[in-house]
Amino acid sequence: MIYNDYFTYDKKLWSNWKVHRDFISKVILDKIICKNSDVKSIAIFGAGFCNDIDLNFFTNNFDIVTLLDINKESMEKGIQMQDLSSEELSKINTIGGFDFVGQSQDIYSDFEKLLINKTPIKKIKKFIRDKARLVNSIDVKIPEMENHSVVISVGVHSQLSIGFNLLISKYMNYYTRKELLDLESELRYYNTLLAKKFNDILIDYADIALFSGYDAIEISKERNNQFLLPRVIDLVKNADVRKLSELMLSNGVTGAIQGFCDINQRLLDKGKVYHEYYNKGKIALNFWIWTFNENKVYVIFATTAFKECF
Ligand SMILES: C[S@@+](CC[C@H](N)C(=O)[O-])C[C@H]1O[C@@H](n2cnc3c(N)ncnc32)[C@H](O)[C@@H]1O
Secondary structure, eight states: OOHHHHHHHOOHHHHHHHHHHHHHHHHHHHHHGGGGTTTOOOEETTTTTTTTTHHHHHHHHOOOOEEEEHHHHHHHHHHHHHHHHHHTTTTTTESSEEEEEEEOHHHHHHHHHHHHHTHHHHHHHHHHHHHHHHHHHHOOOOOOOOOOEEEEEEEEEGGHHHHHHHHHHHHHHSSOOOHHHEEEEEHHHHHHHHHHHHHHOOOOOHEEEEEEEEEEEEEEETTTOOEEEEHHHHHHTTHHHHHHHHHHHHHHHHHHHHHHHHHHHHHTTTTHHHHHHHHHEEEEEEEEEEEEEEEEEEEEEEEEEGGGGO
């Protein structure tokens, strides 16, 4: 499976991602657990190797902790690495091996065949558009999954169809830059639909609250925008939503931007009530920096919302 080649185990990530992991736990503690004593279970979508998930924290604060990921082995490895007690382990269950938004994994082998055969971009775009037409008609039922008090996902919206990007970088020499940009814009449309669908799924499975983190801004060597870092650190420190959102439009990550905008638009559609909920702490926005590796950082835009706000 293409995901298994991309998301591989790296021992260093547990220590490198500590600040990011602690932010996730702290926001969930402050914005959800401290505000509602009825939260008993939590579902964590995109748990992967659990480098951003402090299982000790979650098992101490919830009776049931359900981890979900397309890659079941990664979760097993992640759990094993956190050296938990048998009592903590007894609270964790994993659900893996399926795609959150109902994509068939054949989609990637079919796409790869098109690239290998140097199929004209127009035809590849049609292939993606045909898949996009199906997105909303697929009824996603996660096997053995029940509703949980809290549902969370961090850094997943941008990864939902990462297989396409991986294959494009493998065969990029077959196409001109203009053709690749054309293909990227078609994929952006597809990702927008997936990000919205994933939000539907997260909201549906949450009984009390949803916490969703988006790797919305990328500052990296690859993007040649590392000069922005001091400014970004300042904006994050001041939680300057307006300026961070502007930066997101020019330095944003596909899938993450759309996911973030969609979830907040759903909340804003409630008009005046949004501000009432916000003032009561039923909606919260948090920003922090995720040092992904030595060449790349993301700004996480995180939205917490209690179910009644939707
Ligand atoms: C960026 S990682 C999140 C980090 C992860 N929690 C960790 O600590 O390793 C995104 C995770 O989402 C999973 N994922 C991405 N797209 C998916 C999809 N369409 N369906 C199910 N899982 C998916 C990946 O397998 C990966 O483990």
